Amino acid sequence: MAPAWTDPNCPVARTVDLVGDRWSLLILRDAMDGARSFTDFQRRTGIARNILTERLRKLTAHGLLAQVDAPSGRRRLYALTEAGKDLFPVIVALRQWGERHAFDPDEPHSVLVDATGTRVPALIPASPTGTP
Template identity: 75%
Template sequence: MPRTITRAPDPGSADPEWTDPHCPVARTLDLVGDRWSLLVIRDAMDGARSFTEFQRRTGIARNILTDRLRKLTAHGLLAQRTAPSGRRQEYVLTDAGHDLFPVILTLRQWGERHAFTPGESHSTLVDQHGTPVPHITPAGADGTLLGAATTHVQKAQ
């Protein structure tokens, strides 16, 4: 079940003050819109579980990583559990965290097209058979391709 935050929190809490309370894009960015949060989610999707793994993979400072893990856990994107060794805690994606996969994939694919020069080497996301993941193309219920020119926002009333 999605977590609904309905109040403006105190500045020391992990809850956000909504930038634009009626906009799903703004609320999402309030929760995961900084560089480090998305990189932590990316690495969790790629199997990182421990504080040390997240720090090694991202190069993030310990204090910032502590803050992001706390925030992502507080907002239900990550959960803490006892590691199989029983000696430490590890972080795992929740259903809400897994639901960010299309977002991470779309950012990756945008980066492949626009953040590298032609022929420049970069990592590739592949499926379980080693086949590169196809590009995401949004389509309407009737199969028509969707884009900014063919959609609009219907404001909340």
């Protein structure tokens, strides 16, 4: 973590530095799906506990998650911040790609739908061209 950024000028590289490891994105996926507690995350992802501790700290340190006190009692819970919620399109895009390309043609898999049960259309950048 010493070199600060892999490539300080590229926004993609910075984002990948923050969430581009085996677990962070899955933690955020679960957070978006309602996970709040340490054991919740641990059970859903199957991540090692010490790594989970570290990831939760990293994500909180960078403002993607925040620790909130539970309504009753004082157990600490993690909640998505605005910045964290803002990663939603990334998760959706990853999910849609996975649905299209990471399963065998005959293999069953989920399809992303919204609250009303209709299928969410593919995310497409407004203009179909490259990165300046």
